[in-house]
Amino acid sequence: MARVLDTRRSRFLLGGLVLAHLVVISRQVDRGGGTSLLGQTVFAVLSPLQRMVGAGLGAVLATWSGYVDLRHVYRENQDLRVRMAALEMELQRQQDRLREADRLREIADVKPSLPFDTLLAQVIATDGVPWYRTVTLNRGRADGIALNAPVISTTGVVGRVVAVGPRAAKVQLLLDHESGLGVRIERSRITAVVSGQAGFADHVGNMLAMKFVPVLADVTVGDVVVTSGLDRMFPKGLMVGRVQSVKATGGLFKDILVAPSAHFERLEELMVVRARPDGLELTEEVRPPEPKAVPRGAAKTSPATR
Amino acid sequence: MRVFWTALALLAALLAQTALGRVVPMQARVFDPFLLVVVYCGLTGGEVHGMLAGAAAGWVQDVHFGGRILGLSGLSKLLVGFGIGMGSTRFHLGEPGARLLVLMVATIVDAVLFGQLAQVFDVQAYELSPLGLIARAVVNGAVGMVVFETMDRQRRRWAPRA
Numbered sequence: 001m002a003r004v005l006d007t008r009r010s011r012f013l014l015g016g017l018v019l020a021h022l023v024v025i026s027r028q029v030d031r032g033g034g035t036s037l038l039g040q041t042v043f044a045v046l047s048p049l050q051r052m053v054g055a056g057l058g059a060v061l062a063t064w065s066g067y068v069d070l071r072h073v074y075r076e077n078q079d080l081r082v083r084m085a086a087l088e089m090e091l092q093r094q095q096d097r098l099r100e101a102d103r104l105r106e107i108a109d110v111k112p113s114l115p116f117d118t119l120l121a122q123v124i125a126t127d128g129v130p131w132y133r134t135v136t137l138n139r140g141r142a143d144g145i146a147l148n149a150p151v152i153s154t155t156g157v158v159g160r161v162v163a164v165g166p167r168a169a170k171v172q173l174l175l176d177h178e179s180g181l182g183v184r185i186e187r188s189r190i191t192a193v194v195s196g197q198a199g200f201a202d203h204v205g206n207m208l209a210m211k212f213v214p215v216l217a218d219v220t221v222g223d224v225v226v227t228s229g230l231d232r233m234f235p236k237g238l239m240v241g242r243v244q245s246v247k248a249t250g251g252l253f254k255d256i257l258v259a260p261s262a263h264f265e266r267l268e269e270l271m272v273v274r275a276r277p278d279g280l281e282l283t284e285e286v287r288p289p290e291p292k293a294v295p296r297g298a299a300k301t302s303p304a305t306r
Numbered sequence: 307m308r309v310f311w312t313a314l315a316l317l318a319a320l321l322a323q324t325a326l327g328r329v330v331p332m333q334a335r336v337f338d339p340f341l342l343v344v345v346y347c348g349l350t351g352g353e354v355h356g357m358l359a360g361a362a363a364g365w366v367q368d369v370h371f372g373g374r375i376l377g378l379s380g381l382s383k384l385l386v387g388f389g390i391g392m393g394s395t396r397f398h399l400g401e402p403g404a405r406l407l408v409l410m411v412a413t414i415v416d417a418v419l420f421g422q423l424a425q426v427f428d429v430q431a432y433e434l435s436p437l438g439l440i441a442r443a444v445v446n447g448a449v450g451m452v453v454f455e456t457m458d459r460q461r462r463r464w465a466p467r468a
Contacts, residue, residue, distance in 0.1 A: 010354045014388050017361055021381040028375045029427050042369045049317065050324045050370060057328045 103269050106154040111271065116235060118152070118271040119143055124168070126267070133176040133196060135159075135267055140167040148233050150273040156239040156261030157181065157227060158270055169272070174240070175206055175264055182231035183210065183240050183258075188218040191228050194240060194258055206264055208241060210256035217254065219246050225258050235273065308351060312359050315343045316366055323371065336442050338413065340367045342450045344383050345412050346457060348390030349399055356394075360387025375429045382419035386412050402451060409450040410443040417442065 111118060121137035139145050141164045149161040151171045159179060163170035172179050175196040184191050194208040213219055223243040229236030239261045247255040319339035326334035340363040348356025364380030372379055390412060393399060399408055417434055424430075434442065 010352075010357070010388075013354060014357055014384075017357065017384055018381065021361075021377050021384065025375055025377040025381065025423075025427055028377070029429075042365060046317075046320060046366065046370065049321065053321050053324045054328055057325055061328070 100268070103154075107269055107271065110154045114271075117274045119145065119274050121145075121151075121169070121270050121272050123267050123270060133159075133173040133179075133264075134162070135171050135173065135270075137161075137169045137171060137270065137272065138167070139272060140165045140169050142166050144274050145169045145272050146274075150234045150238070152238060152271050152273065153262045153267065153269075154271075155263060156241060157234060158262045158264070158267065160233060161272065171270070173264060174208060174260055174262070180231070181234060181240065182228040183225050184228040184236075185217075185219055185243070186224040186226050188223070190217045190219065191230060192256075194225065197257075206260065207244065208258040208260050210243070210258050211253065213254045213256055215248055215252060215254055219243060219254060219256060221246060308355065312343070312347055312355070312362070315346070316340065316359075316363055319343050319363065320366055320370060323367075336438075336445045337449060338416070338442065338446055339449075340364070340379075340383065341386070341413060341416055341446055342409070342453055344387045345390055345405075345409055345450065346454055348387045349394045349405065349408065349454075351391065352395055353388050353391030356387035356389075356391030357384055358387070360384040363387075375427060378420055378423045378427070378429065381423060382416050385419055386416045389415070402455075405454055406447045406451055409447040413443040413446045414439060 107120060111120075119139055121139040121143075123135045124138045125136035126134075137145075137151075145161060145164055147161055147164055149169075151158045151160060157174060159171045159173040159176070161169045162172040173196065174181060174194065177196050180193055180195045182191065183194050190213060192213045193211045195211065197207050197209050210219075210225065221243050225240045225243060227234040227236055227238040227240060241258040241260040241262075243256060244259040245257045249255045319342070322339045323334065323337075326337060344356060344360040344363050347359035351359070360383035361380050364383035365377070367379045367383070368376040390399075390408060393408070397404075399405060417439055421433060
């Protein structure tokens with residue numbers, strides 16, 4: 001009996017609720033929609049909770065998104081660093097190749113104009129001690145290099161071979177304190193000897209000293225200095241440098257400094273003279289091109305001694 | 307007490323639906339946590355409880371996620387809740403397989419009822435494709451099984467204390 005009553009009650013309840021729903025829906029349809037008081041109340045009560053959930057989730061998602069982005073940026077940063085390092089190395093390699101190509105092109109331009117046989121050699125080592133100025137070349141006796149063979153660059157005389165091995169040769173640079181080279185002032189034809197000034201802690205650095213020039217000799221700053229050939233080692237007329245400063249000392253000779261035309265600070269490919277033709281003097285036309293700028297500072301010229 | 311738990315479950319459904327809508331907006335439409343509440347109430351509380359829970363769930367859903375006309379979900383879920391409640395008193399629906407079937411059928415019936423009511427009241431609503439309806443039924447069934455199992459365990463744990 002109770003179950004039947006329950007069932008009846010529930011059916012009545014169902015009928016009532018369905019009817020209520022239909023009425024509520026129908027009224028909304030009649031009015032063209034809009035929220036009822038019940039709807040407004042439910043929405044007002046529960047929407048703050050929704051807003052809280054939304055805000056909380058938004059914050060969590062934003063934090064997570066920021067974290068993921070940060071991780072991504074970090075990884076990307078690492079990748080870019082590696083890539084940049086690789087590209088920098090590649091760029092450096094390409095620039096080296098370009099410079100090497102330029103140097104070789106210079107040599108290739110100059111080499112045919114030289115009236116003697118030269119051999120291209122690469123500098124494989126530079127001086128390891130501060131007291132001497134030497135470089136080692138990758139060519140030796142097997143390549144036809146002889147002792148005392150002149151070594152030149154595209155811009156001027158570099159030095160001479162002082163030791164020869166089967167596959168390597170040591171070159172004493174003009175800058176070395178022990179070097180010596182017979183030269184001539186091209187304009188006034190005055191002969192002299194130049195030697196290096198470099199020594200241990202020598203303040204004159206990469207200058208050459210021109211010795212044995214009488215005080216009355218006609219030498220001015222900027223005069224071109226070439227090899228005289230009198231030392232019987234270097235061919236005549238090779239560019240050595242330009243007079244950088246001339247000073248009159250109290251003695252018999254002038255104190256002259258010569259700026260070498262060879263770029264000693266960046267020696268890489270050099271030419272070794274294999275056969276030295278006696279009595280051959282180079283003309284102005286066949287001389288290797290002179291350096292574009294005086295490489296070492298301003299001229300230390302004393303006007304009185306010009 | 308039953309009213310309190312039902313209200314709490316509806317609140318949880320509201321928050322879950324809100325959260326899902328924020329996290330996975332597209333996938334959130336496939337899942338209906340309110341229907342799970344209605345089905346569970348109908349299965350465990352009978353037709354009156356199921357009916358009232360359905361009406362409440364439908365109204366909350368209507369108010370927060372519904373369209374221009376309120377009450378369509380309320381009415382459809384009311385009928386679903388009543389049907390399940392009535393069925394639970396006549397059939398043994400406590401087994402997992404039966405529950406899964408009830409969940410899936412309830413999902414389909416709810417969607418069909420809603421669609422029909424929308425047509426009757428000339429309400430423009432998106433119609434679920436058969437594939438979408440099946441997906442919704444499967445998802446509701448799968449999630450519902452997990453939720454129902456969890457709820458049953460909690461009820462068993464709380465029952466001796468009470």
